[in-house]
Amino acid sequence: MSRRRGPVRRAEHRVPRPASGRRTPPAARPAPPAEQRADGGAPRRPRGAGAVPAVLHAAAAALLVVAVTATAAAGPAQPVVALAFLTLIAVGECVRITLPGDREQAPIGAAAALAYALLGPLRGLPTTHGVLQVVAVAGAGSLLAAAAPSLSRALPGAFGRALRRRRGRSPADLVRRDTAARRLLTVGFAAAVFQPLYNGGLLDRLPSAGPAYGVFLAVVAALAALCDATLAAALHRARTGLRFPAALEDELRSLPGIGSAIVATGMLVSLAAGEIGLWALPVFCAPLLLAQVSFRRAAAIRATTGQTIATLARATEVAGYTPPGHARRVADTACALGRELGLGTRELALLEYAALMHDVGQLSLVEPVPDGATALLPAAEQQRIARLGSEVIRRTGVPPRVAEQVARLADPCRRPDGGYDRSLPLSARIIRVANAHDDLLTAARGRGLSDPAGRLEALEALRLERGRAYDPRVVEALARMGGRAREPG
Incomplete structure (x- = not known):
């Protein structure tokens, strides 16, 4: 039986700060931070690129x-x-x-x-x-x-x-x-x-x-x-x-x-x-x-969109449905995976928006999921939450592709007939892996596992489900990054 999360201290509702130590909402960052990797370290640069x-x-x-x-x-x-x-x-x-x-x-x-x-x-x-x-x-x-x-x-x-x-x-x-x-x-x-x-x-x-x-x-x-x-x-x-x-x-x-x-x-x-x-x-x-005046007005519109996304991403944390910083960690991991897989700046921006709002559908739940770990729910329940979140996003003025990515988050990579579902957006597959990785890391830490052991366990769990629930390309990209997604907490 799911337990209701108790009152969360006010300090836990603070927006997580990036590695620079400054609060940087999406309004100030229309594109994902290129300088930050999922583990908070330096970006992966090609040899000799410097x-x-x-x-x-x-x-x-x-x-x-x-x-x-x-x-x-x-x-x-x-x-x-x-x-x-x-x-x-x-x-x-x-x-x-x-x-x-x-x-x-x-x-x-x-x-x-x-x-x-x-x-x-x-x-x-x-x-x-x-x-x-x-x-x-x-x-x-x-x-x-x-x-x-x-x-x-x-x-x-x-x-x-x-x-x-x-x-x-x-x-x-x-x-x-x-x-x-x-x-x-x-x-x-x-x-x-x-x-x-x-x-x-x-x-x-x-x-x-x-x-x-x-x-x-x-x-x-x-x-x-x-x-x-x-x-x-x-x-x-x-x-x-x-x-x-x-x-x-x-x-x-x-x-x-x-x-x-x-x-x-x-x-x-x-x-x-x-x-x-x-x-x-x-x-x-x-x-x-x-x-130039027109471009500045367009920048103001992007800032308003970023503020909307920041508010929606924080709503689930304030309501106690997800752990503090979960959306930001998933977004950072997803952006790092997107760069690893060769996505461009515009695709990375939409990917970050979708990753920040991927848990909005949880607001429809009567009882919160323990630790907000939707990756541990049955597939049908995950798909229902993703569809509800997509409907909320469609009414916010966010680009339609963001809502589409969120709607397809819980769809498996394999169709019922065993064929590969090539209509599933790459961004949705990336966010699914990033979200599951953070949920598994949080669960492992809750059981008292050390951080290296938790990262290894999470990566192995994703590899066991690759090809069915998770895209093998995305899982292997996470493995190449060392599985060092941003730590929970």
Whole structure:
């Protein structure tokens, strides 16, 4: 007979804190934490991946030093034009937006740097800057923006306060260096493709106002976008251990959004500058600034969704149906398994949401399950709880895929006829293993087993049921991680 859980002390209802020691609800983390593994340790990174950021940083730094030295020695060509683009790049770097996955982007700065790399004639007159000056201007603009928070202390008024607020929201220095190195190399690539052809007179056969010239610019801009996506995927893999195909897929999926706006704005500025001169910079960058406002509104919507998910995930703990921290531990284990199996950032975000709310259906129970261990219930009861939880989630405004994943949590991998159920979402199979693993660990600790013995017992129990109740791929992924899911309690 199930026993009713007694009153829980107030301290036990606190939201579990991650390894950093700060409370971080899903609203502040739209994507799963890439820096944290299920056992709370460092992420599993591929061998030799740490050399990738070092090589890219060294290449970007060397390129910038050479570019600044060469530009200073020869003197900048058309200094007024260079100063105008440098100022716009610096301002654009100060006005950033945060994309899903806690990735910062400076659309106006990136578009201005791309436009300068693709700049041909200016108000009908040819320009004479080359590849190295493009790199020097782009790098100087980024460095000026990086120094802006320190300079803001001497600036009174609203502008100084805005820069100081930006400093407080900045990501880690490591991420900023990755972004700066990647952008400098991408701009250098675009300039290396376009500027020699333009300055060498090979594009004279293409009229600057004709469609062929526009097509050529579009091709160069597209190649630059692919270069940037490839570098970003390589850095993402090196930092998080995510497989390169999944990381590259994430970057390519983001291109139709803000990436396409950056490329289109850079092309428009470079083309319009040939007719109206430097007035093209503020005129054609204004729509991109409005697009940033839309992205900020979308971020506010994501924050509201995260708050809803955090509330639902905590409801079962407050009501005494699940142990404190169970949902967070299952979500951390599920995200670690998802990264191990090659899921991308968007899939990991939905996976985390579903894992946090996987026990919402328990609120329909008259008597709580001891320790909230639904994995120890009969299969029919598990499926009923999963369906009820899915119905609750559908009414909260959470993406429909999250409700679908929760609804299929308790479905076995094998159909009654013995065949494999390929319609079962991978995310549901991952959460099922993560939830069962945490339930088994909690039960083992309740019997007084040591932590290593409990982890071994839980992994062996999952292996005995693989192929029937649990996906063999997911179980083996957990075994590769050492079965070191986050400890209960």
